[in-house]
Amino acid sequence: VSTDTLLRNIMSKFRHVFGQPVKTEQGYDDIRVSKVTWDSSFCAVNPKFLAVIVESSGGGAFLVLPLSKMGRLDKNHPLVTGHAGPVLDIDWCPHNDNILASGSEDCTAMVWQFPDQMGTRPISEPIVVLEGHSKRVGIITWHPTTRNILLTAGSDNLIIIWNVGTGEPLITMDDHPDLIYNVCWNRNGSLFCTTCKDRRLRVCDPRKREVVAERMAPHEGIRPMRAIFTRDGNLFTTGFTRMSQRELGLWDPTNFEEPIALLELDTSNGVLLPYYDPDTNMVYLCGKGDSSIRYFEITDEPPYVHYLSTFSSKEPQRGMGFMPKRGVDVSKCEIARLYKLHDKKCEPIAMTVPRKSDLFQDDLYPDTAGPDPALEPEEWLEGRDEDPILQSMRDGYVPPKSRELKVAKKNVLDSRPTTRRSMSSCDGSTNLPVSHCLSECLSVCLNVSLSVSPSVSLSV
Template sequence: MKKLQFGWMFKVWQIPDHSLIRPLSDPIVVLEGHSKRVGIVSWHPTARNILLTAGSDNLIIIWNVGTGEPLISMDDHPDLIYSVSWNRNGSLFCTTCKDRRLRVCDPRKREVVAERLAPHEGIRPMRAIFIRDGNIFTTGFTRMSQRELGLWDPTNFEEPIALLELDTSNGVLLPYYDADANMVYLCGKGDSSVRYFEVTEEPPYVHYLSTFSSKEPQRGMGFMPKRGVDVTKCEIARLYKLLDKKCEPITMTVPRKSDLFQDDLYPDTAGPDPAMEPEEWLDGRDEDPILISMREGYLPPKSRELKVAKKNVLDRPTTRRSMSTLDTNSLPPQLLERLLEEIQNLKATVLSQEKRIGDLENKLSQYTNGTA
């Protein structure tokens, strides 16, 4: 992002699918609209090119990146916005704010449709994410500065579905959600551990599963989409831990002895293709993500290993065909002519190399017999 005379702009870059073949020097689009620094960016989960940004100017802008135009602007937040999270189909998003309110917003109506004051009684920053069933998972602090997590029904904010105290650490808990497994990973700034929970429909609704611990504290954390995990190793999640001088991958795996594809671990997951165009979403259409199977990209470990096995040459199938038996009628004349020319050149090269090898063998035999 770069500061202008009257505001801030930020740029969107496109990274090639396979690899970088040259330095990226030009963004695909430059967006201008915020008067202060932008701290939050979030892509719409199902509509093409829809991007939400929130800045220190307490303003939320929704853009059509394909045209570089702002579509919706909302100024309902009187203070700094801590977090923004879309629901599964992108019809709503929830926010947490420095004014200690949790809000649910309908962007196309440009209004706040539900809000809760102080879902966590502490004054320190909160975070909130929509989960698969439409409920909202929050992290925050109690009045005594204990870290706390909560589960809320946005249609009834009076009482939480679940409220659980964790510990007395000072780091803000950052939640990362896996919609396929209905699991939440909690990573605290300055912590050296990652705790994960499962959200269910039965009490106590939020179930502690386990903790991953390491030696160095994290400065931040990133979460990779499910379609990037290695299903051959029963990997269900991969996080990227930001340290002072490096980024370290953390893999979460389920121990299984079988090499077969594990259907229960990998239900169909959200794919990369959008379910609708920007204009359709803006007109009021809602679509769930387009799901893809994880099985399609699966290769058993044995088939990926290179193994050399000596076989009896007599066992080879006799399916070779000579050039004269090929169906040359299906080839374009120019291509056929070029192929025949290349074959002639290859034959001439082979003959010249055979002659050269014969000359070298004669000279070698003369040296060996002492005649030279």
């Protein structure tokens, strides 16, 4: 460790951050985590729910648990089983804690809405099915500031951006010649970065449908890379050297010639998954198959990426979930919480700054991104950009019981379709139930007004 790093660690308020696993009874047991060979986190969490991709015969499934349902999993707890192939990635909507999107080997992405109180029957009907990829959908990520905008990336090398409120694709990009490893939006959602099997790191402007910056081989190894945007617009990357050592990089996308920082870590096969907290400018590195979590602070001073410490345990991790900042416990000076997946359980790990005072620590908790979207889809498409709407953490965060989704156009999220086919156009000869939307009822009235049976009531 260099002298500069030691001095920086002495000055940093995060130098004593430590990880602490919860007690056994506060974990989640008897969860059969998926064994699919895909480098996703297999886990997604928000202040209300924990979702985990699980083993399933005859298709794909994932589990959704209220955070309060700790302990051994009830055998009757329902699975979400709508996909025809293994589920590869899941992501909670940042603007509605009851909405989750999933991608699968069956070439579709699906959007699901869950009640606060889960029932006992399996859930198999999504509210939106997004069909546009010709191969498996391995990456799902929501827009950070705009309502109802979802990005999907598939093994067909396509990136599609959807308005899930209407079920329509808005933007399609085919700039990648090979498999896309990961996608990450920047803070206001004006750009996203990608890493690809062709060893290039790209920065894309989706509304211009073009790559605005790219770097060939930011890491010289041929193994998969990951890249994320930091809050100031730089790119933090993880990859491998030519000698298969794991490596970190920090890059300025306006000047890709030389890295801001490049740091070799260790020799291991596991792809490093980075989880970033923009409020503290800290990044947590979790390698699949590792039994440790390293964390670093990114600063404006050399060496720019400062190693802080490592949380170590005995068991390797299959995947990891990262709680949004509004879900941490401010009364315990918890600055992050990760959900570590084992073979058959999920173990929350709290990252805590030791403080003697019980008062609210303003320096640890600046205002953080709240659940309110800053833009509507139409505004974002027209070229507007807004930073996330912030909220105070002083009194902690209480998840709202329900959030209404308001979209200018017809929003399929507001009424659950009875079948998947209800997303398609209606046939006048079809026997339509009364619960169909207004436009469908009016269409039927116009087309078959002379032949409607007196027993059918088409009330509006």
